Amino acid sequence: MAHQSLWSQYLQIPVVTRTYTTACVLTTLAIFMELVTPYDLYFNPYLMIMHHQWWRLVTTFLFFGTLNFNFVFNLIFTYRYCYLLEMTSFRGKTSDFVMMFIFGAVATLTIAYFSELIFLGDAFTMMLVYVWSRRNPHVRLEFFGFLNFQAPLLPLILLGFSLLVGHSMEVDLIGVFVGHCYYFLEDVFPNQPGGFRILKTPRFLRQLFDPVEEEDPNYNPLPEDRPGGFDWGAPRPQPEPEEERQDEPGE
Template sequence: MSTPAEYYRSLPPVSKVYGVACLMTTAAYYLQLYNPWNIALDYGLVFKRLQIWRLFTNFFFLGPFSFPFAIRLIMIARYGVSLERGPFDKRTADYVWMFVFGALSLLVIALVPFFRSPFLGVSLVFMIIYIWSREFPNARINIYGLVSLKGFYLPWAMLVLDLIFGNPIMPDIIGMLAGHLYYFLTVLHPLAGGKYIFKTPFFIYKLVAYWGEGAQMNSPVQSDPSAGIAFRGRSHRLGGNTQTRSTSTESNASSTQHPQNHQSNNNSTVFRGRSYRLNG
């Protein structure tokens, strides 16, 4: 894009809204407009004083302006946008439902004292990275221009980098847990022959349509054919090819043994109506 304004307008809606919300939250903190602990997740204050906003606001704080904050914001701009333009293209409601499910999963995981964290925004970003790595496992990526690897290993590489830089890794781990849970329910389980029951609620379609994005068809995540999906081969071997081969073999054999019958049946099917009209 030639200008930042054109780049901003070209961004898909969900990733743009979330990225801008995270940027504005950190900018307001930099200007000392609020105390970050007033928006942090604290279940004691949520249940005792009914400070419900903490269940939402904690997802928009990625930390103060710093190098890790810039990396998280770039992850949203690159991998979140790639998901929204790729597997979730024309499925904005399903992409919103992915965010909602991820947030709910993280809130449930944060109930465990070992996984408790006051801010879950980094975990939500890591969930996006994990889902992207499963949707584009063969994509080639460069990390800081030094290491080249496949997209499948991106979450683990970022986890190692956070460990080296001294950043907390627990938010990364619970983000990967939420991402794997979503990917299992929407992709791996249906591909393995299970019933797809993880449907986007109707009110999310209504909400997306209200904001002018249209109501998209509710379907499992469709991956980029050029990138491939990990474990796709295993799921498609469950008897489908054998049945197809046997059916095609029987049809070929029957056509070889009775070529005249096939020809006569085709002729009668195609010309029967007209021949009777002519003779009649």
């Protein structure tokens, strides 16, 4: 019955985190099994427009490389900070989290169009990390067990790590920039004098991901579950007047 326990634990993962990380794993496995190649997945505006390969708008965010350390490292970070965001800042607000995904994808794709980047999964992960770090400024973290720092420094630590291992910082910087744009539009600007919320979640997303449960008209709650429980505050019933005793003759 171990597989049933694992399946139940898998289903307990929040829906957005579960969907995105599963798609990343399945994409990498498909490449490993040679069902597809990275050439079928990368961001290419020409192929999308001329050959209608619109799936590239999504698959460019799902590929982190072959099954190696870089893939495992990015997948762990993606799962961890996507999960933390969905369970804290976006708890009960799945539609807003989906809106964040849409904003991040559109902004990243726009930048990639002018910078000729083809795989954007690393940038998307960095965006998630950045937003989480800014919304949890007092959390202290450890990096590989020896570097202790507060959460807002995490993106800088990751940028330094990418530079140390010889990876390009361009993709990570794009993720930081997009993450900061979302943080500014959602958390900073609306709280300024005269500010307002720019990124408004469409109604259809709210209806799809955060439906309001309708009350059952035939539901009859218990007295303790009713407003005011047990009719607190209702007027007390008046005692019935006692019948007057009639004295019997001779008493």
